[in-house]
Amino acid sequence: MVWLDIDNTLYPASTRIAEAMTQRIHAFFVSLGLPDDEAHKLHMHYYKEYGLALRGLTRHHDIGTHHGLEFDKACDQTLPLEQALAADPAVRKLLQDIDRSKARVWALTNAYITHASRVLDILNLRDQIEEIIYCDYSNPTFSCKPEPEFFTEAMKKAGVTDNSRCLFIDDSLPNCRAAKKLGWHHVVWFCEDGRAGAHMHAAPMENPKAAEGVDAVISSLEELRDVWSFIFTDKS
Numbered sequence: 001m002v003w004l005d006i007d008n009t010l011y012p013a014s015t016r017i018a019e020a021m022t023q024r025i026h027a028f029f030v031s032l033g034l035p036d037d038e039a040h041k042l043h044m045h046y047y048k049e050y051g052l053a054l055r056g057l058t059r060h061h062d063i064g065t066h067h068g069l070e071f072d073k074a075c076d077q078t079l080p081l082e083q084a085l086a087a088d089p090a091v092r093k094l095l096q097d098i099d100r101s102k103a104r105v106w107a108l109t110n111a112y113i114t115h116a117s118r119v120l121d122i123l124n125l126r127d128q129i130e131e132i133i134y135c136d137y138s139n140p141t142f143s144c145k146p147e148p149e150f151f152t153e154a155m156k157k158a159g160v161t162d163n164s165r166c167l168f169i170d171d172s173l174p175n176c177r178a179a180k181k182l183g184w185h186h187v188v189w190f191c192e193d194g195r196a197g198a199h200m201h202a203a204p205m206e207n208p209k210a211a212e213g214v215d216a217v218i219s220s221l222e223e224l225r226d227v228w229s230f231i232f233t234d235k236s
């Protein structure tokens with residue numbers, strides 16, 4: 001069972017989508033009545049603490065039940081993805097080369113389904129992903145990566161009971177470590193260009209070589225053909 005993160009994993013961080021997202025989330029915090037500097041502090045704090053700014057908002061602020069979807073509308077849905085993203089035939093080929101008799105391929109994202117589907121459509125990868133496990137922003141108590149419940153719920157939805165059958169790739173080191181802690185079999189940290197975290201608001205810089213708690217660190221998706229060689233079609 002392969003679990004793929006979507007944002008900054010299936011497309012490169014050089015698209016600067018994360019930065020555009022950061023600006024919109026900041027504006028959303030300000031729209032809730034938070035002063036500029038407090039909005040910034042809380043946004044960064046919540047992202048680091050909960051893996052998703054919205055998760056902190058729903059936990060600590062009485063923002064009402066509809067705000068999750070309003071957040072999605074104001075932040076993710078206004079991103080100029082069609083201009084910023086382009087399908088990469090190499091990534092499509094990579095996913096096509098996974099032997100589907102050996103592994104199912106699902107997405108595991110902290111985005112809402114609207115954003116996740118939109119990204120996969122633009123990247124021309126939607127048909128390569130069987131199902132998308134997304135954050136249900138419409139539920140005020142939704143869970144997200146790196147919370148263990150999110151991973152175990154995903155397994156339940158996929159009907160997988162054995163942690164050691166799960167492979168996972170994500171550009172967020174905390175998400176990778178959380179999966180590994182649960183006993184997922186092989187966890188790959190996608191550390192593009194050797195940068196410790198593709199997001200500008202990622203965890204403090206660490207030496208990528210010292211990425212403890214993961215099984216492999218790769219800087220190009222093509223390296224999956226080596227680290228997960230056992231799920232790729234035999235080309236010999």
Ligand SMILES: [Mg+2]
Nearest residue numbers: 005007008171
């Ligand atoms: Mg990501």
